[in-house]
Amino acid sequence: xxxxxxxxxxxxxxxxxxxxxxxxxxxxxxxxxxxxxxxxxxxxxxxxxxxxxxxxxxxxxxxxxxxxxxxxxxxxxxxxxxxxxxxxxxxxxxxxxxxxxxxxxxxxxxxxxxxxxxxxxxxxxxxxxxxxxxxxxxxxxxxxxxxxxxxxxxxxxxxxxxxxxxxxxxxxxxxxxxxxxxxxxxxxxxxxxxxxxxxxxxxxxxxxxxxxxxxxxxxxxxxxxxxxxxxxxxxxxxxxxxxxxxxxxxxxxxxxxxxxxxxxxxxxxxxxxxxxxxxxxxxxxxxxxxxxxxxxxxxxxxxxxxxxxxxxxxxxxxxxxxxxxxxxxxxxxxxxxxxxxxxxxxxxxxxxxxxxxxxxxxxxxxxxxxxxxxxxxxxxxxxxxxxx
Amino acid sequence: xxxxxxxxxxxxxxxxxxxxxxxxxxxxxxxxxxxxxxxxxxxxxxxxxxxxxxxxxxxxxxxxxxxxxxxxxxxxxxxxxxxxxxxxxxxxxxxxxxxxxxxxxxxxxxxxxxxxxxxxxxxxxxxxxxxxxxxxxxxxxxxxxxxxxxxxxxxxxxxxxxxxxxxxxxxxxxxxxxxxxxxxxxxxxxxxxxxxxxxxxxxxxxxxxxxxxxxxxxxxxxxxxxxxxxxxxxxxxxxxxxxxxxxxxxxxxxxxxxxx
Amino acid sequence: xxxxxxxxxxxxxxxxxxxxxxxxxxxxxxxxxxxxxxxxxxxxxxxxxxxxxxxxxxxxxxxxxxxxxxxxxxxxxxxxxxxxxxxxxxxxxxxxxxxxxxxxxxxxxxxxxxxxxxxxxxxxxxxxxxxxxxxxxxxxxxxxxxxxxxxxxxxxxxxxxxxxxxxxxxxxxxxxxxxxxxxxxxxxxxxxxxxxxxxxxxxxxxxxxxxxxxxxxxxxxxxxxxxxxxxxxxxxxxxxxxxxxxxxxxxxxxxxxxxxxxxxxxxxxxxxxxxxxxxxxxxxxxxxxxxxxxxxxxxxxxxxxxxxxxxxxxxxxxxxxxxxxx
Numbered sequence: 003x004x005x006x007x008x009x010x011x012x013x014x015x016x017x018x019x020x021x022x023x024x025x026x027x028x029x030x031x032x033x034x035x036x037x038x039x040x041x042x043x044x045x046x047x048x049x050x051x052x053x054x055x056x057x058x059x060x061x062x063x064x065x066x067x068x069x070x071x072x073x074x075x076x077x078x079x080x081x082x083x084x085x086x087x088x089x090x091x092x093x094x095x096x097x098x099x100x101x102x103x104x105x106x107x108x109x110x111x112x113x114x115x116x117x118x119x120x121x122x123x124x125x126x127x128x129x130x131x132x133x134x135x136x137x138x139x140x141x142x143x144x145x146x147x148x149x150x151x152x153x154x155x156x157x158x159x160x161x162x163x164x165x166x167x168x169x170x171x172x173x174x175x176x177x178x179x180x181x182x183x184x185x186x187x188x189x190x191x192x193x194x195x196x197x198x199x200x201x202x203x204x205x206x207x208x209x210x211x212x213x214x215x216x217x218x219x220x221x222x223x224x225x226x227x228x229x230x231x232x233x234x235x236x237x238x239x240x241x242x243x244x245x246x247x248x249x250x251x252x253x254x255x256x257x258x259x260x261x262x263x264x265x266x267x268x269x270x271x272x273x274x275x276x277x278x279x280x281x282x283x284x285x286x287x288x289x290x291x292x293x294x295x296x297x298x299x300x301x302x303x304x305x306x307x308x309x310x311x312x313x314x315x316x317x318x319x320x321x322x323x324x325x326x327x328x329x330x331x332x333x334x335x336x337x338x339x340x341x342x343x344x345x346x347x348x349x350x351x352x353x354x355x356x357x358x359x360x361x362x363x364x365x366x367x368x369x370x371x372x373x374x375x376x377x378x379x380x381x382x383x384x385x386x387x388x389x390x
Numbered sequence: 391x392x393x394x395x396x397x398x399x400x401x402x403x404x405x406x407x408x409x410x411x412x413x414x415x416x417x418x419x420x421x422x423x424x425x426x427x428x429x430x431x432x433x434x435x436x437x438x439x440x441x442x443x444x445x446x447x448x449x450x451x452x453x454x455x456x457x458x459x460x461x462x463x464x465x466x467x468x469x470x471x472x473x474x475x476x477x478x479x480x481x482x483x484x485x486x487x488x489x490x491x492x493x494x495x496x497x498x499x500x501x502x503x504x505x506x507x508x509x510x511x512x513x514x515x516x517x518x519x520x521x522x523x524x525x526x527x528x529x530x531x532x533x534x535x536x537x538x539x540x541x542x543x544x545x546x547x548x549x550x551x552x553x554x555x556x557x558x559x560x561x562x563x564x565x566x567x568x569x570x571x572x573x574x575x576x577x578x579x580x581x582x583x584x585x586x587x588x589x590x591x592x593x594x595x596x597x598x599x600x601x602x603x604x605x606x607x608x609x610x611x612x613x614x615x616x617x618x619x620x621x622x623x624x625x626x627x628x629x630x631x632x633x634x635x636x637x638x639x640x641x642x643x644x645x646x647x648x649x650x
Numbered sequence: 651x652x653x654x655x656x657x658x659x660x661x662x663x664x665x666x667x668x669x670x671x672x673x674x675x676x677x678x679x680x681x682x683x684x685x686x687x688x689x690x691x692x693x694x695x696x697x698x699x700x701x702x703x704x705x706x707x708x709x710x711x712x713x714x715x716x717x718x719x720x721x722x723x724x725x726x727x728x729x730x731x732x733x734x735x736x737x738x739x740x741x742x743x744x745x746x747x748x749x750x751x752x753x754x755x756x757x758x759x760x761x762x763x764x765x766x767x768x769x770x771x772x773x774x775x776x777x778x779x780x781x782x783x784x785x786x787x788x789x790x791x792x793x794x795x796x797x798x799x800x801x802x803x804x805x806x807x808x809x810x811x812x813x814x815x816x817x818x819x820x821x822x823x824x825x826x827x828x829x830x831x832x833x834x835x836x837x838x839x840x841x842x843x844x845x846x847x848x849x850x851x852x853x854x855x856x857x858x859x860x861x862x863x864x865x866x867x868x869x870x871x872x873x874x875x876x877x878x879x880x881x882x883x884x885x886x887x888x889x890x891x892x893x894x895x896x897x898x899x900x901x902x903x904x905x906x907x908x909x910x911x912x913x914x915x916x917x918x919x920x921x922x923x924x925x926x927x928x929x930x931x932x933x934x935x936x937x938x939x940x941x942x943x944x945x946x947x948x949x950x951x952x953x954x955x956x957x958x959x960x961x962x963x964x965x966x967x968x969x970x971x972x973x974x975x976x
Contacts, residue, residue, distance in 0.1 A: 013582065021576055051579035064579050427906065485763055486756055508906065515805055517763050520723070520753020529836040530723050530754070533746045545840055549899055552849055556841040557721055569906045570899065610762035610798040615791035619782065625948060629956040636955055637965035640937065641973060643953055647935055649914045650881065650970055
């Protein structure tokens with residue numbers, strides 16, 4: 003299987019980079035310091051058809067291949083990690099509908115997501131159920147033709163700005179999370195739903211990470227995705243694909259930090275020469291560059307497998323997210339080092355990039371969870387059932 | 391009402407630009423973009439199309455095969471189709487040569503308005519719009535901050551020494567617009583995808599009914615030397631001085647150069 | 651083939667534009683190199699009565715293309731009749747009007763065109779020019795191709811030639827011969843809007859104090875006007891200030907505004923992006939005042955003052971007035 007970027011990919015990259023350099027990068031520092039969601043950039047991305055890339059043309063999307071979608075996220079993340087979450091989470095929130103929704107459900111909801119008129123979010127995590135998804139406690143109780151949702155979710159990216167949520171709740175608490183959880187589409191203007199608070203975070207500060215409460219929220223059964231009890235499976239299938247968006251985000255963050263480091267080192271003079279003339283710095287930059295490229299190529303390899311619907315898809319996407327997230331953390335930390343004192347102050351972007359990078363090791367499955375997934379696949383191939 | 395927008399592909403601003411050994415602009419060396427001032431002409435044409443004042447917008451460019459990229463990018467912003475005039479005899483064309491070729495192509499396309507940007511980044515004469523109008527024997531409406539059309543007449547709003555004028559002429563015309571037209575739109579993703587399906591033709595000199603002889607080597611001028619500019623004396627810097635002291639030093643500097 | 655050097659002399663409101671006087675001087679210099687005469691092509695309101703006075707700046711003859719106040723491009727056919735094979739070179743001002751007329755001549759007569767040039771001379775009976783290209787990074791020397799028609803059209807920026815003072819000749823004035831019909835004459839002014847305040851022609855200013863985004867607002871230009879006044883110069887601006895509505899567009903300096911060549915340019919609160927730079931980089935002396943020590947303008951200014959323009963400019967104005975008063 004080959005996955006060299008095509009001329010179309012290159013053109014997409016050039017176009018998004020221009021947009022990112024001209025309109026997104028100049029806003030990044032302010033988004034970080036104000037912590038405000040960049041509604042203007044959301045409108046811009048929607049207008050440029052950049053929120054519809056994972057949707058079919060019949061729903062108003064542009065149905066780009068997964069490598070192209072990764073390139074899009076990468077180029078935005080290079081300018082600003084917060085803004086890159088807008089296309090990432092639009093896809094994350096929509097994936098349960100794309101994977102398990104009926105044609106009727108897709109026709110009903112996807113056009114508004116493709117156009118960017120509505121934002122979507124993915125509501126799985128709870129205060130006591132992060133990595134341990136199966137110990138979710140939120141309930142969905144059948145009542146006539148509806149379900150009544152009660153409970154709360156935590157750490158939901160864009161939960162407070164989305165118009166549509168894909169929510170996971172127990173329809174059969176006796177069975178527990180693995181067998182008794184179901185997935186629902188919830189419109190956020192439904193009575194009983196609230197987003198009472200958002201977190202104050204180390205990074206991606208313009209992206210609202212919300213606590214959501216459901217107080218007798220009534221959802222028609224026509225909004226249940228798949229059958230009762232399929233929720234866990236849908237959630238896992240979603241994350242198997244969505245984590246590639248985080249890999250792309252991490253690659254973009256790393257690239258942005260690398261570019262800033264190279265520019266600084268080439269300009270700054272100390273001891274009578276450019277900082278970039280010192281071998282020690284050249285070695286650091288070379289490591290940063292080659293590791294970023296390796297993460298990028300692994301992300302594209304995984305993207306190609308997603309499009310090919312490979313049977314070992316999770317092995318690839320988890321590997322990509324694992325490598326890319328760790329790379330982003332390492333590269334951004336090194337970037338601060340290359341810039342020295344200037345790397346620590348907010349006048350330069352790398353300290354923000356370092357704070358932003360950390361989340362890529364945490365959300366959509368911590369690096370530890372990714373390692374479990376990769377190990378399980380490895381051992382499965384070797385004929386050994388993995389424990390744990 | 392039919393508009394043809396003439397665009398040029400130029401090296402990107404800030405890209406490494408240089409002349410080749412035979413003293414031509416080395417177009418291969420640099421990353422290429424649509425001449426930034428042409429984007430305002432594209433934007434003006436598309437606004438007229440959006441408002442229903444223009445039925446079709448065609449892009450025309452003279453250049454090597456690579457210039458087709460610029461035409462695709464323009465089509466991605468909007469518009470209907472494009473024509474590239476490409477011929478080995480045109481390498482090294484100067485403003486006169488460019489005007490002659492564009493004039494012939496425009497005569498063949500016969501638009502109501504032939505629209506251009508006011509200058510290109512690499513050549514700086516701004517002579518092409520006027521030369522094309524003269525060669526085609528149509529009125530010239532130049533340096534427009536805005537272009538409007540109605541009842542068979544085109545008008546541009548043009549800065550005057552003391553304000554502005556609306557200058558008009560019956561169509562067909564050649565018009566050029568400035569950056570006051572307003573921010574050019576970005577090409578949307580759907581625009582980029584649609585652009586691939588929009589028709590683009592390539593014409594040679596023969597298709598225009600011109601021969602290499604007519605073009606006299608495509609240039610009436612020749613570059614005989616290209617060199618780096620004289621090294622400038624390093625910038626003198628005054629930093630973080632109290633205002634009065636800075637003022638005194640600047641005044642000394644001016645006095646030393648007999649400027650005060 | 652004639653050795654004369656032609657030049658465009660635009661008149662409006664009864665007086666010659668300063669460009670006409672500068673080009674007269676330049677044409678006379680070239681004419682002395684070529685062994686011919688400097689010949690004006692005069693047009694616009696006041697051309698008929700004012701053309702003779704061009705002799706004081708070096709013109710031997712003047713051909714009057716017309717005396718009406720109409721768009722200069724409409725004089726192209728008359729210019730063609732006067733210029734055809736009539737000289738070695740035709741100097742045109744590198745202003746919008748000058749360029750349009752020059753372009754029309756290029757198109758109607760298939761003439762070689764050069765410029766804007768930083769130097770022009772006659773070498774071996776041919777015009778030779780020097781121009782800065784690729785945003786000032788390369789200086790090229792150019793001449794007409796072998797066998798190219800004459801005259802060669804040469805665009806000249808303001809302040810490239812300094813009008814000769816104290817000359818006393820008068821030019822011999824003739825009317826232009828009849829011109830061929832041309833669609834170029836069909837452009838007419840449909841509406842004319844005057845601004846309230848009179849606006850100085852920046853191209854003619856020898857000292858310019860320009861303000862950019864750093865000036866912050868319309869009121870911010872007050873100190874700059876004071877400084878310009880103390881220096882005997884004019885106020886200009888970057889495109890950012892014009893787009894923001896702080897000053898009229900006629901004062902915008904840059905690629906899409908005025909291209910100026912003053913003896914002294916002071917840029918305050920202007921970062922120095924390339925689009926502005928190409929409008930003023932041929933100024934003889936450049937001072938930049940900016941609170942950002944990394945502003946690009948600091949790379950090509952002769953003197954870069956890092957500091958607050960609202961402190962420095964009033965102090966400078968006071969200092970200059972003090973020295974001039976003394």
